[in-house]
Amino acid sequence: MYKVLLSWRYLRSRYIALASIVSVTLGVATLIVVNSVMAGFTVEMHDRLHGILSDIVVRSHNLNGLPDSEWHMEEIRKVAGDEIVAMTATVSVPAMINFRDNIRGQWITQPINLIGIDATTYSDVSEFEQHLLHPLNRDQMEFLLRENDYGRGRKEKFPVAGWARRRVAAQWEQRNITDQVENGAVASNDAALITSPPFELVDDSQTPAELPALPDSIEELPALQGPLDNGPRGVGQQGSLPAVPFQTENAPQLTFDAATEQHTGIVLGISICSLRGRDVEGDLMDYYFALPGDDVKITFPNTGQPPKAVSDSFTIVDFYESEMSEYDSSFAFVPLSKLQNLRGMITAETGVASVSAIQIKLRAGADLDMVRDRLQARFPLQQFGYQIQTWRDMQGPLLSAVQLETTILNILLFLIIAVAGFGILATFFMIVVEKTRDVGILKSLGAPSRGVMSIFLGYGLSLGIAGSLAGLALGLLFVDQINVVASWIEKVTGQEVFDPTVYYFSEIPVVVNPLTCLWVVLGAVGIAVIASVLPARKAAKLHPVEALRYE
Amino acid sequence: MSSAYKLPQSKILKVAEQSPHLHWAMAPRVMRATGLTKSYRKGKVEIPVLKGVDFEVREGEFQAIVGTSGSGKSTLLHLLATLDQPDDGEIFFEGNRIDNLPAKSRDILRNRYIGIVFQFYHLLPELSALENVLMPLMIRYGFTKYMLGRRKNRRRAIELLDKVGLSHRLKHRPRELSGGEMQRVAIARALIADPQLLLADEPTGNLDRQAGDEIMEILRDLNREQGLTVVVVTHDDAIAEQADRTVHLVEGRVRTM
Ligand SMILES: Nc1ncnc2c1ncn2[C@@H]1O[C@H](COP(=O)(O)OP(=O)(O)OP(=O)(O)O)[C@@H](O)[C@H]1O
Ligand SMILES: [Mg+2]
Numbered sequence: 018m019y020k021v022l023l024s025w026r027y028l029r030s031r032y033i034a035l036a037s038i039v040s041v042t043l044g045v046a047t048l049i050v051v052n053s054v055m056a057g058f059t060v061e062m063h064d065r066l067h068g069i070l071s072d073i074v075v076r077s078h079n080l081n082g083l084p085d086s087e088w089h090m091e092e093i094r095k096v097a098g099d100e101i102v103a104m105t106a107t108v109s110v111p112a113m114i115n116f117r118d119n120i121r122g123q124w125i126t127q128p129i130n131l132i133g134i135d136a137t138t139y140s141d142v143s144e145f146e147q148h149l150l151h152p153l154n155r156d157q158m159e160f161l162l163r164e165n166d167y168g169r170g171r172k173e174k175f176p177v178a179g180w181a182r183r184r185v186a187a188q189w190e191q192r193n194i195t196d197q198v199e200n201g202a203v204a205s206n207d208a209a210l211i212t213s214p215p216f217e218l219v220d221d222s223q224t225p226a227e228l229p230a231l232p233d234s235i236e237e238l239p240a241l242q243g244p245l246d247n248g249p250r251g252v253g254q255q256g257s258l259p260a261v262p263f264q265t266e267n268a269p270q271l272t273f274d275a276a277t278e279q280h281t282g283i284v285l286g287i288s289i290c291s292l293r294g295r296d297v298e299g300d301l302m303d304y305y306f307a308l309p310g311d312d313v314k315i316t317f318p319n320t321g322q323p324p325k326a327v328s329d330s331f332t333i334v335d336f337y338e339s340e341m342s343e344y345d346s347s348f349a350f351v352p353l354s355k356l357q358n359l360r361g362m363i364t365a366e367t368g369v370a371s372v373s374a375i376q377i378k379l380r381a382g383a384d385l386d387m388v389r390d391r392l393q394a395r396f397p398l399q400q401f402g403y404q405i406q407t408w409r410d411m412q413g414p415l416l417s418a419v420q421l422e423t424t425i426l427n428i429l430l431f432l433i434i435a436v437a438g439f440g441i442l443a444t445f446f447m448i449v450v451e452k453t454r455d456v457g458i459l460k461s462l463g464a465p466s467r468g469v470m471s472i473f474l475g476y477g478l479s480l481g482i483a484g485s486l487a488g489l490a491l492g493l494l495f496v497d498q499i500n501v502v503a504s505w506i507e508k509v510t511g512q513e514v515f516d517p518t519v520y521y522f523s524e525i526p527v528v529v530n531p532l533t534c535l536w537v538v539l540g541a542v543g544i545a546v547i548a549s550v551l552p553a554r555k556a557a558k559l560h561p562v563e564a565l566r567y568e
Numbered sequence: 569m570s571s572a573y574k575l576p577q578s579k580i581l582k583v584a585e586q587s588p589h590l591h592w593a594m595a596p597r598v599m600r601a602t603g604l605t606k607s608y609r610k611g612k613v614e615i616p617v618l619k620g621v622d623f624e625v626r627e628g629e630f631q632a633i634v635g636t637s638g639s640g641k642s643t644l645l646h647l648l649a650t651l652d653q654p655d656d657g658e659i660f661f662e663g664n665r666i667d668n669l670p671a672k673s674r675d676i677l678r679n680r681y682i683g684i685v686f687q688f689y690h691l692l693p694e695l696s697a698l699e700n701v702l703m704p705l706m707i708r709y710g711f712t713k714y715m716l717g718r719r720k721n722r723r724r725a726i727e728l729l730d731k732v733g734l735s736h737r738l739k740h741r742p743r744e745l746s747g748g749e750m751q752r753v754a755i756a757r758a759l760i761a762d763p764q765l766l767l768a769d770e771p772t773g774n775l776d777r778q779a780g781d782e783i784m785e786i787l788r789d790l791n792r793e794q795g796l797t798v799v800v801v802t803h804d805d806a807i808a809e810q811a812d813r814t815v816h817l818v819e820g821r822v823r824t825m
Contacts, residue, residue, distance in 0.1 A: 018714040019706035026694035458690045461651055462757075463679025464707045465672060561651045565690065 019459070020468055024475035027448070028483075034476075037444035038484030038545065040437030045488030045541045046495060048430045052533050053496045055423040057526035062419065065341050068144035070408035071105075071376040073389055078402050081320045082108060082362060082371040089375055096395045100383040103141035106372035108133035108356050112317035114289060114349065115328075118306040119186075125306055129289060130347045131317055133356030133372075136160060142378040145350070148339045149284065150175065151309070160282030160352050162334045167309050171338075173301070176308060183310035183332075187276035280312060281355050282334035288346035290333075309333045315349070319360045327359050385409065431540065438544040441477070445552035449473060456556050457564025470557035477549025478542065485541035489534060496527050595627040597660075598765050598797045599648060604657035606643055617643045619820035620657070625765070628795040630788065632808040635817030641801045644817065645769050648799070649684050650674040662764065679708050683758030685768040689750040691742040691757075697749075698738040701725040701756045708761070721760075728756040732786055748779030755786060759796075766790070768800045772807065784810065 028034070075093070077083040086106040094101060112131035117124050136158040140146040146155050150168045162183065168175025176182075290307040307313065311333050318324035331351060339345055354370070357363050363370045379388060385407040396403050409416065449456075456469055495502065503525060506512075601623040607616040617640040625631050635641050646652040648659060650666055659667040666677060678684070691700045705721050706714055714721070729735055732752035742750055751771055758766055768787065772780030784807055790796045800807065808814045816823040 018709060018711045019703060021711065022699070022706065023692075023694070030694050454690070455692055455694075458692055459703075459707070460675075461649070461678065461684055461686075461690070462704050462707055463675045463677075465675045468707065562646050565651075565686070 019464065020472045020475055023455075023472045024479055027452070027472075027476050028479055031448060034444055034448060034480055035483070037437075037441045038480045038487075040440050041434060041481065041484040041541050041545060042488035042491060044430060044434035044437050045485045045537055046492035048427065048434070048537045049489065049492030049529075049534055050495050050499070051426050051430060052423070052537070053492075053527040053529045054499070054525060055419070055426065056528040056530055056533075059416070059419050059423070060528045061526040062341075062415070065339060066412045066415075067408050068147070069339050069341065069344055070411055071142040072379045072383070072385055073377040073392065073405065073407050074374050074411070075377070075392060075396070076374040076404045076406070078404060080110060080318070080324075080373070082373040083375075083401075083403065084371040085369050086372040086375060087369075092395060093375065093377065093392060096391050097379075097388045100379045100388050101377055102380050103138060103378045105135055105138035105142050105376050106353065106374070107135075107139065107376060108353060108360070108362065108373045110317050110356070110360065110373070112315050112349070114285075114313055114315055116290065116307050116311065116313040119311065125290075127289060128347075129286075129315075129349045131315060131349050131351060131356065133353040134350050135353045139350075139376075142376045145337075148337050149335045150287075150338060151179075151335050154335050158284075158335075160284070160334055162279045162282065162310060162332055167335070173303055175303075176305060178309040180310065182308060183279070184276045186310065187274075190275070275312070279332040279334070280330045281332070281351060283313065283315070283331035284335045284337050284350040285313070285333055286345040286348040287336040287338040288342060289349065291336075307333060309335055315351075317360065320362055329359055434541055434544055438548040441480070441545055441548040442551060445473065445477060445549050446555070448476075449552040449556045452556070453559060453564050453567040456559045457561050457567065460559070460561035461565060466557040469559075470553045473553035473556050474546065474549055477545050477553070480549075481542035481545025484545065485538045488541065489538055493529065493534075496529055499527055500524050595629070597624050597663075598627050598629075599659070599661050600624045601648065601659040602657055604644065604647055604654045604659070606640070606647060606652070606654050617820055618647075618654070621817070621820070621822050623648070623815065623822065625797055625799055627797055628791070630791040630798045630810070630812045631800070632811035632814045633799065633801045633817060634803055634805070634808045634814055637803065639817045640820050641803075641817055642769050645767055645799070645801050649682055649767050650677055651684075679704055680761050681764045683761065683763035683766040685751070685754050685758050685766065685771045687770040687773040689742070689747070689754045689774075691750055691753055693742050696739050696741060697729065697734060697745065697753045698722070698725055700742070700753055701729060701760055703757060704761045725756070725760060728759050729753070732756050746779070747775050748782060751775065751779075751783050752786065755783070759790070764797065766796055766798045768798065770801055770803070772802070772804065780804075 075083075075089070083089060090104050090106070093104065109130060109132045112129050113126055114129045115124060115126045134145070140158065146158050149155050149158065150171065151163050151166065152169050153163055153166075163179045165177060165179045165181040167178040285307075290313075291303055291305045293301070293303050296302040312330050313333060314328055314330055316326050316328035319327045337345065337348055337350065339348075353372070357370045357372075362372075377388075379385065389405055389407050389410075392405050396405065459469055459472075460466075601621065604618050604621040604623070605616070606618040607614050609615075621640075621644060623644070633641050633644065643652070647654050647667070650659075650669070654667055657667070658665055661677065661681065666674065669677070691697075692703065695703070702721055702725050705717075705725075709717065726735065726738065729738060729752075732755055734749060734752050734756070737745060737749060737753075740749075742753070745753065751774075755771075766787070771787070772783050775783065784800075787798055787800065788810065791798045800811065802808060
């Protein structure tokens with residue numbers, strides 16, 4: 018009885034001891050915040066990677082692909098049919114993109130990862146469509162240029178794009194050439210001769226959701242009768258290559274009218290032709306070198322022996338924004354059949370096309386590794402040379418790096434709590450010294466040594482509980498308000514806490530794991546109790562007479 | 569521990585009537601010690617404090633131990649209270665040897681059979697007067713048992729505080745009490761367990777004459793009215809004169825007068 022009473026009274030009369038527990042509190046709070054943020058990152062990344070990568074990919078090591086995707090899909094279905102929800106074939110090939118920075122007029126060349134997809138089935142295995150900017154494309158992707166309205170519902174603003182932009186650009190180009198011819202200059206692609214287009218390509222303050230307000234100069238141009246979304250579509254005849262019809266219902270035309278026609282559509286990773294940075298005022302700003310509606314040239318190897326470079330013009334029909342910089346800065350999607358055609362992957366006699374990978378989506382809860390192993394058994398490496406991986410296998414290094422980071426941070430922070438434990442140890446020793454006479458009194462009244470010990474152990478326990486519960490509350494509050502706190506710190510220090518140009522997250526993702534919280538709290542309480550063992554033993558061993566004499 | 573042996577009240581009173589200062593002489597011994605020696609070691613030097621002390625106190629006796637400062641009075645009292653152990657010699661309580669008991673048994677002995685009052689009161693500063701008085705019972709009983717008997721114990725504690733004249737100071741903390749009041753609380757605490765023997769180490773040493781007299785009055789009343797055996801350490805001759813018997817400690821030895 019006296020143990021409870023005295024632990025409690027000491028707790029209430031020694032607020033200084035609570036100061037020592039503050040370190041535990043802060044340690045616990047930090048641990049919870051760090052774990053929640055790390056878990057948030059991990060979960061967010063898992064989600065994104067998983068969404069992008071589909072569940073299992075059967076990939077040919079050969080750039081020229083695995084022949085006859087139909088047969089392969091059938092075989093895969095035979096092996097793991099009941100687990101499979103959807104399948105799609107893709108062709109991916111390293112390529113170069115070549116386009117003109119419309120403001121400075123320079124030509125930009127970049128390496129990309131060109132992927133031929135079947136728009137409908139590809140969306141079944143991955144979240145491809147969800148990452149597109151045009152709301153209609155998010156429902157149904159057709160590789161067709163839309164009128165405008167790109168980026169509606171996006172957090173950051175997006176400039177005018179689509180047909181609205183393409184028409185103006187075509188008119189301007191036309192007038193520019195005419196001007197130059199009139200002035201005796203020779204029309205050329207030379208950057209020096211090209212003046213700026215009549216509109217800004219940077220992210221201006223126009224809200225995409227509003228009616229696309231075109232720049233003033235558009236009024237100076239003759240009225241246009243451009244195609245709308247359902248209007249006539251064109252297929253370009255560019256270069257020396259024979260143009261392959263992409264929409265068979267439209268007959269190829271002899272001259273390409275950029276104002277009304279588009280080349281084959283291409284979806285570019287948003288970072289391929291944009292930069293995220295800060296303007297003079299330090300506000301976040303996107304700078305676009307090219308936008309949906311602009312044409313680009315893509316160069317890639319064909320399947321010849323040795324491979325020869327093939328190039329063709331494409332019209333950007335949308336941007337792909339997965340917020341994983343690795344993908345956003347390298348992926349470019351084109352229609353599968355077009356790419357197969359251009360690369361010569363279709364056998365002329367049989368019409369059978371080869372693909373470079375088959376992506377598989379499994380039913381929810383399916384055992385990825387099991388299906389992978391089954392497929393591996395069906396397509397032995399020695400015979401086929403296919404790489405069969407789950408999405409986790411593909412992103413293994415990244416995921417395990419994050420895991421390692423979390424572990425190390427946890428160890429470091431627990432060391433901090435352990436340091437706090439030494440603080441408690443010191444404080445408790447002082448309290449025991451201060452309470453020496455009380456210990457003598459208790460012993461003179463017949464309190465056994467064990468009883469005296471449990472007073473101080475109970476004291477440590479209750480301090481530990483109080484401290485870690487306070488820490489838990491503080492940590493959870495912080496996690497809950499982390500984005501508010503971050504913006505507040507930004508305002509006070511002028512320093513970006515969570516730089517969206519780096520992370521491509523606009524908010525700090527957090528996931529609170531109750532089990533982690535429990536462990537953290539138990540650990541902290543344990544440390545407080547362990548730290549109070551030595552002082553408590555010291556108190557228990559005090560000689561009653563000497564304790565009573567203590568001044 | 570042998571069950572408490574108590575002289576019937578009537579017998580004591582009868583003896584007291586016949587010879588008010590001699591009744592204890594016929595009563596059985598509550599405590600007896602023979603040849604107690606105790607020395608403190610300071611580095612290599614050994615300081616002998618007690619050099620073979622014989623001691624006895626009989627039931628219902630009011631005994632005083634006097635001696636000059638540093639003569640070892642407190643040391644002797646601590647040995648008798650089993651707070652410390654003698655280097656040599658034996659101590660008996662109600663016929664049972666107690667100086668060589670294991671720590672646990674000595675804890676129980678102090679908790680139930682021997683009440684101690686100190687010069688510096690030695691109250692627990694975080695507890696109220698009432699809680700201080702209840703402390704020996706809190707130590708004796710576990711949580712549930714204590715809570716079950718809580719009302720009865722409280723009533724008993726209030727009764728004792730009333731007896732020492734402090735019924736209006738139940739909720740006060742020690743630092744809110746005067747020295748005399750604190751010593752009364754300490755006496756009530758020593759009495760709550762109904763001890764066989766009350767040991768007091770200069771209970772008036774820190775008080776002025778009037779407060780000291782009041783404390784002595786309480787102790788004498790306890791002795792006279794309830795037959796409580798009291799041993800008081802003092803160097804106040806006026807107090808020693810009131811005792812049934814006075815033991816003189818001189819240079820670690822007893823000189824009875
Ligand atoms: N822990 C100790 N270490 C060394 N010497 C001690 C210790 N405790 C007591 N002494 C010595 O023992 C002697 C007796 O001490 P004690 O406290 O018993 O005296 P006392 O008679 O009670 O004196 P007072 O009347 O001043 O209270 C003193 O000389 C003291 O210095
Ligand atoms: Mg003394």
